[in-house]
Amino acid sequence: MFPSARVINSSIAAGGADGFMPNVETLAMLDPDVVVQWGDRGDDIVAPLRNAGMHTALMRYGTEQFARDSLTLMGEIAGKPDKARRLIAWREAVATEIAAKAAAMPDKRRLKVVYLQRASTGLVVAGANTYSDYYIRLVGGVNAAAELSGALAINAEQLAQWAPDVILLNGFEEQLTPRRIYDDPLLSGAKAAMERRVYKMPIGGYRWDPPSHENPLAWMWLAQLLYPDLFRYDLRKEIEESYQIVYGYRPSLSDIDSVLRLSVNGDARGYDRFTAVAPTPGHAP
Template sequence: MTSFPEMSRRSLIKGILVGGSAAVLVGCGDTGTTSGSSPSASGEAGGGSGPITIKDQRGKTLTFERPVTSVVTIPMPAASLLVAVDESAAHLSAMHSASWTAMRTGIMGTMFPNALKVPHDIAAQDFTPNVESIRALNPDVVIQWSDAQLTAPLEDAGLKVVGFNNTGSEQDVEAWTALFAQMLGKPQRAAQLQARSNDELHQVQSLAKGRTAGPRVLYFNRFVGGLKVAAAGTYNDFYIRLVGAQNAAVGPHGAGAAGLVGVDVEQVLGWDPEIILLGNFDAALPKDVYANSVWQSVSAVRNRRVYKVPLGGYRWDPPGQESPLMWHWLSDVSYPQPHSDLRAKMVDYYRLLYSYEPTAAQMDGILWRDANASSADYAQFLTT
């Protein structure tokens, strides 16, 4: 099994917490209930009054005179991650429409209903910002992907911009969490979340030890209106390998490119995936695959191993604060158990992230109980 890129979480956390206004060094309910007082960037308890200095993923240094209270998020994972780090939606001022859709469809809108009232018309689908709409909100900071063509219009308008990278690695989640925690004046929150994620990572890695020639898994980022799969260098490829499985789109006869790649039916038939994962960026469900004559020869269809990826506080398929739950879910999908302990983990993790305990019915919704019920071994997830 290929190990995921090494970058010590302890090193990252140390970089956050060292010194007075520590820079974040990176390598690659509506108010919620807080976990008690957190040190500010200046190291003082309770939110702090001193300036906060950070370094974003472009390497640009930014200084805030106080913890931020108004944040516009354009990258899709950023809105829900901000809420999780802050344990509140109070400081989310606007978000990408796709982030809002995930909140409305998933459980985030139930946990933090005021988040659904936040403006979500501030960027195009390709993340091009609506600068005038954002300026009208007068935010403390705008979170944007690091591409210069996306950040420059905002900075030219006098807005303060923090650049996020998306390298398809777990380190991105760590860096985003650290940046948010630092800007909010809650650096210990990043340490708390990253330490827990690290524990879950070690658990999954331990489960994967000794697994060889795992099932061929194919993740569809898009299935309706054109096929797009996750090849090398994606976060989906990371967690497929993490659990000891194989990415059907990678290898000598794979997609032939890195990233999210458009493919045709013949390529998929040639790969013959043993497990198909349908992402949350379109409406495709397992029944759509099972009913289509085109796919009947594929092992995943013949063996009823097509699954809709869960959707919780955010989509589980891209990187985000609930990614450790995705790792456990995929591990049990790939290597079925008589009974999965995922539901217990979900309850515990939601308490940590959101100070919220999901009901059994809410967990059914997150796990797409009805959509996945006819797929093999899914009963392992459906009881506590």
Template sequence: MAPTTNARRRLRRAGSSRRWMTAALIGAVALTAGCSSRTADSPAATADSGTLTLVDQRGETIALDGPAAKVAFTVMPAPSIFAAVDRSYDRIVGINQSTLVANQGGMFATMFPASAESPVVAGSDFVPNVETLVGLDPDVVVQWGDRGPDVTRPIEDAGFPLVGLEYGTQEDLETWIALFAQIAGKPERGEQLVEWQRAEQTAMRDKVAAQSDPRPRAMILSRTGDTYSTTSASGYDGFQFDLVGADLVTKGFVSDSGQVSPEQILTWDPEVIMLSGFDQSTPADIYADPRLATVSAVQNKRVYKTPLGGYRWQVPSAESPLMWQWMHQVLYPGERTGELRENIRVAFDDLFAYDISEDEIDQVLRLDLNEDATNYDQFLR
């Protein structure tokens, strides 16, 4: 069944260009007093024909008749980033199954009730459900652009325009923000969010450079049943652990599945363990595992469940600066009660147009799961 054409504003492919969106869209932008310096001939400029053009991470140049009214996301955490750009969920019509789980389990459904019932357009393999897409009839579908034709071709064969993304670096995150701002018709908003991310990176680097304490050994850990897995230092965690002043113990670790044995964790002996938000593991589970009893983080009660805000904070998102602050305070605890809470309050208002309550901040910070962790009382209200 082919998608209808009269209900959807068509995106037209305008050829191919191998320019990076970050360099063309963000790097040449200077924000002064909240004003944009975007030039008329940038990749996101409005042409005389009334179209908006953008360059995705495949290097494809795409033209849009105007800001998209309906956007489907087969990938995560893209919807929460788009919602932060738009300060709304109104344009999002389809999401990944994993995103739906995160929405229903955290703050996102509270802020945007419709997100708890969004149609699912792809699962964990990111293969699109074309029949569902046809029924939703989005103006554009956002998909991984570097995972082969199995995930992109069905969308394009069905006649839907596709914006392809790549994942793994802070530069990728900034590119997503810029792309989503163009899709929403809000380029200046994208510039502001990127500038915030960059300013927070600079502030964090300055803070870490001024420290005299030894860098803690740390890791991200996932648990499913009795099986553990972790992340490689070559990915986003390598960037953000270094940014906040920690030595990621998984440096040099190579595994297609990410699985890691308890014996390897014992050898690494992390001083701090941060638990993934993609599973149901808790600090209590880790403390109760006799195989990890002699790990420093277990003995010193320094195992922490990562926060869940608009999305899981551990991965690149619009909320990443909040994750960096949380990580740094967990690694280097001090008398800073209330600092992160106030920053969450301000950020949620700016990102999601939402006035978050004290109880909801407790929920984001997983105070119920982390209450017994060393120095977690610094996050109390």
């Protein structure tokens, strides 16, 4: 969508222990009007900007409210507050519609879901008080790891004991695919693996699993994935229409295939519903 982004100098992030320490000298050469920095990782990564006299805006991360606050902040910085309000209204409309349908679902229908925040080497699961927990519950699922709080390491035996109906793989580990679960001697015996219900989270302009401006698409995707008889979205149309509004870009059919990761999810149970278009009312912002 924005090929020129590939040549942006990334050395403004000098690194440090967590990779978020700013390189003030490089930033000063850019003469920015404002610098956006994480506001929840301590003052060590903020003080150098403040001491250099740079106007610094801080973003918090990890909840739905923080995601909406960040949209408001960026709308103000970009001089497009109306667009930010439109994107927030889109979130509210989709979340409200999904929550209303999910609330009426009997408990016996609710599927157990696990989101693996890391899985390439070792397993890290998203428990309660995580953003993954929020949207699993939003669409009517049960977070099988809700007995834990935050993101915690687990072993294969614990995952098997939870017997999740569905396993979601993170979008951060790019080489991670459902084969990691299907080919593992222990994990392949999990209910979700035996029923071919392991899915890698989609990725569009940004990943769909953490808080971002594309989350309504992720909610629709997961709702339809878990309960296709209850949620009948034309997700491909939703992607096409929302990307034109969010990015000013009309994705091709192959673009949408890539967003939905058909190459790795295509043989999973029920995923063929995302290859066909069935017109329904639109939900684009």
